[in-house]
Amino acid sequence: MKDADWFRDPCPQPSKTHEEGAEARQTSLTKPPGSLGVLERLAVRLAGLQGTDRPKAENVAIVLFAGDHGITAQGVSPYPSDVTVQMLGNFIQGGAAISVLSRELNASLEVVDAGSLAPDDLPGVVTDKPRRGTGDFSAEPAMTAAELAFALAAGRRAVERAANAKPDVLVLGEMGIGNTTSAAAITASLLDLPPVEIVGAGAGLDDEGIRRKAATIADALQLHGLTGALADPLAVLQAVGGLEIAALAGAMIAAAQARIPVLVDGFIVTAAALTAARINPACRDWLIFSHRSFERGHQIVLQALEAEPLLDLRLRLGEGSGAAVAVPLLRLACALHAGMATFEEASVSGPC
Numbered sequence: 397m398k399d400a401d402w403f404r405d406p407c408p409q410p411s412k413t414h415e416e417g418a419e420a421r422q423t424s425l426t427k428p429p430g431s432l433g434v435l436e437r438l439a440v441r442l443a444g445l446q447g448t449d450r451p452k453a454e455n456v457a458i459v460l461f462a463g464d465h466g467i468t469a470q471g472v473s474p475y476p477s478d479v480t481v482q483m484l485g486n487f488i489q490g491g492a493a494i495s496v497l498s499r500e501l502n503a504s505l506e507v508v509d510a511g512s513l514a515p516d517d518l519p520g521v522v523t524d525k526p527r528r529g530t531g532d533f534s535a536e537p538a539m540t541a542a543e544l545a546f547a548l549a550a551g552r553r554a555v556e557r558a559a560n561a562k563p564d565v566l567v568l569g570e571m572g573i574g575n576t577t578s579a580a581a582i583t584a585s586l587l588d589l590p591p592v593e594i595v596g597a598g599a600g601l602d603d604e605g606i607r608r609k610a611a612t613i614a615d616a617l618q619l620h621g622l623t624g625a626l627a628d629p630l631a632v633l634q635a636v637g638g639l640e641i642a643a644l645a646g647a648m649i650a651a652a653q654a655r656i657p658v659l660v661d662g663f664i665v666t667a668a669a670l671t672a673a674r675i676n677p678a679c680r681d682w683l684i685f686s687h688r689s690f691e692r693g694h695q696i697v698l699q700a701l702e703a704e705p706l707l708d709l710r711l712r713l714g715e716g717s718g719a720a721v722a723v724p725l726l727r728l729a730c731a732l733h734a735g736m737a738t739f740e741e742a743s744v745s746g747p748c
């Protein structure tokens with residue numbers, strides 16, 4: 397198959413020329429240099445990513461990938477898997493947090509069923525899945541190599557659809573009961589850390605539940621031979637990943653290849669980002685990390701990616717909600733960059 401390795405194709409670099417132009421403009425604006433802190437850095441980064449002197453974050457596409465997880469049979473989540481499919485209905489009916497945020501932001505919202513237990517004909521949802529739910533990775537691989545390839549490509553297909561509207565930024569989110577267990581297993585394996593250092597409460601496990609969750613992951617990593625040596629990211633995804641997590645990784649690589657900046661959400665999306673960056677390191681440049689989630693392992697994954705998130709609001713919802721909440725910051729950074737007067741225009745003196 398000609399395109400089987402599409403995710404290894406190069407990702408372009410951000411435009412140095414536009415970054416330098418934006419940097420020079422920031423220095424000329426009526427403020428002490430650097431005084432708008434991270435907002436300045438954001439405008440400069442977006443200028444480089446969008447290849448323009450006037451970066452924007454007006455046209456926002458939100459894509460949310462859903463998947464179910466066989467590992468829930470081990471009691472790793474306080475909620476039943478049914479909630480994933482029920483929430484798909486809520487996204488479409490407009491009652492979920494991300495539905496509200498997408499309306500407030502005038503953003504498009506596409507919900508992709510990348511592997512939930514739902515039937516194939518859910519109205520309002522794009523069904524693009526190789527199977528319903530993953531295998532229970534405490535006993536078997538989460539998915540086959542062919543299913544992994546399908547899920548990665550489902551991420552790319554979603555980016556191709558989103559790209560038609562030429563979005564300024566792409567917000568990526570997820571929904572999947574059990575997916576913090578999968579994300580923690582991926583992270584522990586790729587970073588070669590004991591699962592207890594990563595595992596958190598997810599949707600609300602108590603301390604005893606968290607201990608069992610960590611032990612379940614530690615046993616599974618042994619079973620699949622994923623401890624110790626530098627793990628192959630595709631092998632890790634196949635053994636302990638999720639279909640929505642694989643789709644997210646594919647979407648991030650495809651977005652980078654298509655020069656679309658991505659706003660990364662919380663713990664699960666960041667675990668997908670770590671995987672994507674291990675598969676194709678150049679995609680990292682295209683990822684903007686929106687927030688630090690309250691989920692225990694998130695800071696560790698962010699550190700591994702050398703990422704400084706924009707916000708820390710103790711969010712732990714998922715659905716792309718943290719990334720959506722960061723969009724107004726991007727908009728304000730761009731408005732300041734475009735709209736402030738220069739020292740010369742405003743006849744304001746520079747430093748003595």
Ligand SMILES: O=C(O)c1ccc[n+]([C@@H]2O[C@H](COP(=O)([O-])O)[C@@H](O)[C@H]2O)c1
Nearest residue numbers: 473572574575576598599662663689714
């Ligand atoms: O985004 C996060 O950081 C985050 C942290 C904890 C939980 N979640 C959400 O909660 C669900 C997974 O929780 P769990 O306990 O079932 O693994 C899934 O639908 C995620 O979107 C999301």
Ligand SMILES: Cc1cc2nc[nH]c2cc1C
Nearest residue numbers: 475479571599713714715
């Ligand atoms: C109700 C509910 C909504 C969610 N949205 C994302 N993850 C979630 C988990 C639960 C349990």
